[in-house]
Amino acid sequence: MKKVCVALGGLALLGLAAQVAVAAPVASAEAMVVYVDCAAAGASGAAEAAGDGSVRAPLRSLEALNQLVLKAGTQVRFKRGSVCQGTFRPAAGSGGTAAAPVVVASYGARGLPRPHIAAGCVPAVVARKDAPVAPLISRPEPSAALPYAPLCQREEGPVRRAAVHLYNTQFWEIRDLELSNDGLSEAGRVGLLVQLENFGTGQYYRLSNLYVHHVRGYLQDEPGRALAYKSTGGILFEVTRDSETPEQPGQPTRFADVRVENSEVYQVDGIGISNRSAWMCRSGGAPCGDFAPYKGRPELLKARAAQIQQEYTPSTGLVIRNNRVHNVGGDGIIVRTASAPLVEANLVHDIWLRAPGNSAGVWAINTDDALFRYNEVYGVRLPQGEKLFDGMAFDADMGTRNTRIVANFSHDNGGGLVLFCACGQDGLGRQATASGVVVENNLSLNDRRRAILLAGLDDALVSNNLVIGAAGATLLEVHDYPTPDRLTLRSNRFIARGTAQAALYHPISASGAGSAFVWQGNRFSGYGGEVQGLRETLTQAEIDQLVLRWMRSSGFRQHAYRALAR
DSSP, X not given: OOOOSSTTTHHHHTTOOTTSOOSSOBOOSSOOEEEEOGGGTTOSSHHHHHOOSSSSSOBOOHHHHTTBOOOTTOEEEEETTOEEESOBOOOTTOOOOSSSOEEEEEESOTTSOOOEEESSOOOSSOOOOOSOOOOSSOOOOTTOOOOOOOSOSSOOSSOOSEEEEEESOOOEEEESOEEEEOOSSOOSOEEEEEEESSOSEEEEEEEESOEEEEEEOOSSOOTTOSSOGGGOEXXXXXXXXXXXXXXXXXOOOEEEEEEEESOEEEEEESEEEEEEESOOOOTTSSOGGGSTTTTTOHHHXXXXXXXXXXXXXXXXXXXXXXXXXXXXXXOSEEEESXXXXXXXXXXXXXEOSSOSSOOOSEEEESOBSOEEESOEEEEEOOTTTTOSXXXXXXXXXXXXXXXXXXXXXXXXXXXXXXXXXXXXXXXXXXXXXXXXXXXXXXXXXSOOSEEEEESSOSEEEEESOEEEOOTTOEEEXXXXXXXXXXXXXXXOEEEOOSSSOBOSBOTTSOTTTXXXXXXXXXXXXXXOTTOOSEEOOOOHHHHHHHHHHHHHHSXXXXXXXXXXXX
């Protein structure tokens, strides 16, 4: 690749000083390498202060970088050890191609910290990771919450939407950066946001080795606020329809080929990693009124009811792999309005620490054929201990079809292993669905309240799982929704611990709960007289051996999260 000093003459020839804004983006005729070192700001001389984007005279600010149209094959290199305050939002027209994506990475001495883009206030000392990788088994307090602890002493500048914000662009690789968006109060903040609107299909996004931390987003929705709290947090891929009018519908839009890998998301509100889409309406799906242009406009939803059922435009090729997500106000990882997403080998812990609404560790909503495998999820809180819903490791939620939850390790979660939740309506007059769910070959160890929660279900298979509950935990909790609740429990080993025999059902379960359940070949230890299957009595040593056997045979140890060398 040819290295140039910002094609078409360079910024220095335009007389751009570090403190002077450019009126319009500078066009680029060819691919280039652009170097950015915000720590070099304040050098003597106007031209020198501006920099020309070369390695000897790097750009000194995000404002200067944002003026460039980054063409296919361009590399943007941020200097290690430097901190840039503001937002990296590439100029309109920036983007790569399948053969030549735009690459954003780092340069400089390997021993220095990753380049840091701070959209919010900048701490006096740049935050570093403060906790080692968690062990496979720990015992966090189930109801203990952690407050959001800002790094900053005062607000600095305006609230910015994101530290990195890609808008209506495609073919990007972003790696080796540190991102934050801190503040002293809640606001509509994200660490890294990729947004499409009226775009069609946005292709090829690769995020790797990112450290996203201290993002002070929202914790709940409020009337009149356009931005949902689940549009704030760590890393978000979002399809919006904010500019659409009733007279002029937009173009159906989606993501294709997205990978978020080998990264860490720490202390963010409200979510860790997620995708969202306003092109999400379908019969039996999640509520259509949750997104613009229908949010708060029931008359438009009613007028378009027939055509809305054809709007569903799921993203494809979504992979979330080998990330550590922890200290999150709300949910850990969510996939929504997607087809066949893969969420594997993530370490997700200390979740639902601050949000008043329901949250879970890793889950799907309005999505088909999701696969969750080899994830470790622990320390999902259940506030007040007796809150009815959520607080579990996994969830097949409204509008999901054929979700598979396979060979995961769930432990020490306040709400249990898994939730089935066809627990609302689609906004078009039909009950939401949760059908074809498979929960297979997972280990649930010391999960509390219950192992399985039904809050509306079409049909699911729970098979070959090893469930070792905490003392006092029940196996099932069933709520009364107008759904078939067809659940088959096959070849599982259910083990209750405690001095008294455990109950199969939590007392809140609806009258007649389990009438459509099918029990086949299960083994029970420590449960009372209502079990349907083989009874056995196991010692603690035998239980420990079952855990070790599962670790070896499930493939979890070979495929689970691996800490990255920082």
